[in-house]
Amino acid sequence: MNIKNNINNIRQQIPSTCKLIAVSKTHPVEKIQEAYDAGQRVFGENKVQELTPKYEALSKDIEWHMIGHMQSNKVKYIASFIHLIHSIDSISLLQEINKQALRVNRTISCLLQIHIAEEETKFGFSDNEVVDLLHSELLLKLNNVRIVGLMGMATFTENKEQIRKEFRGLKQLFDKLKSAKLPANAIMQELSMGMSSDYQIAIEEGSSMVRVGSAIFGERIYQ
Numbered sequence: 384m385n386i387k388n389n390i391n392n393i394r395q396q397i398p399s400t401c402k403l404i405a406v407s408k409t410h411p412v413e414k415i416q417e418a419y420d421a422g423q424r425v426f427g428e429n430k431v432q433e434l435t436p437k438y439e440a441l442s443k444d445i446e447w448h449m450i451g452h453m454q455s456n457k458v459k460y461i462a463s464f465i466h467l468i469h470s471i472d473s474i475s476l477l478q479e480i481n482k483q484a485l486r487v488n489r490t491i492s493c494l495l496q497i498h499i500a501e502e503e504t505k506f507g508f509s510d511n512e513v514v515d516l517l518h519s520e521l522l523l524k525l526n527n528v529r530i531v532g533l534m535g536m537a538t539f540t541e542n543k544e545q546i547r548k549e550f551r552g553l554k555q556l557f558d559k560l561k562s563a564k565l566p567a568n569a570i571m572q573e574l575s576m577g578m579s580s581d582y583q584i585a586i587e588e589g590s591s592m593v594r595v596g597s598a599i600f601g602e603r604i605y606q
């Protein structure tokens with residue numbers, strides 16, 4: 384795996400308006416450093432216990448994104464430095480993020496994860512739930528979180544048309560919310576969709592952030 388070539392190759396395929404998040408989960412700091420040396424500054428991790436030591440070890444100009452399902456009791460470990468949390472799937476998580484952000488005197492940007500896949504195992508809100516959340520009284524009180532958009536993961540399938548349909552549906556929800564009247568701490572700016580196997584489709588369907596792991600770092604080995 385030539386990480387530098389992979390990054391350059393992917394960069395050529397995505398528009399400059401789309402942000403490339405290099406998903407470095409399971410890969411050691413040496414590999415992340417290689418990507419960093421190739422100019423990559425934005426990295427995504429899905430586990431707090433893996434993210435914090437990597438944050439400690441690597442350059443402080445890296446922008447760290449949390450992309451995996453989070454337990455509320457872990458928020459405190461990343462509140463001081465996390466750039467964006469993509470995986471908000473409950474109101475209670477948002478409340479805890481607000482509490483921890485307040486403690487470190489920050490405003491933390493978040494994406495609401497929408498369940499667009501067929502698999503039950505994937506996390507996220509339904510369309511109706513997200514509309515309710517964005518209009519809830521509760522959100523108005525969360526002054527230290529800022530909702531900046533939506534995130535979704537398509538079904539794990541070879542069927543490109545199904546993937547496209549799911550991304551298109553998410554983009555439609557995004558556009559609908561973008562033109563709705565939302566509270567001051569919710570702005571629809573970012574649409575995080577697309578991974579190694581489907582980022583081209585996601586870009587065609589309007590993604591503004593792709594989360595690419597194995598196409599940069601190679602296959603993951605879970606121990």
Ligand SMILES: *Cc1c(COP(=O)(O)O)cnc(C)c1O
Pocket residue numbers: 406408429450451536577578579580594595596597598
């Ligand atoms: C692991 C992961 C990715 C990257 O997956 P690849 O198929 O390796 O590109 C993207 N998004 C989320 C939420 C992930 O957990």
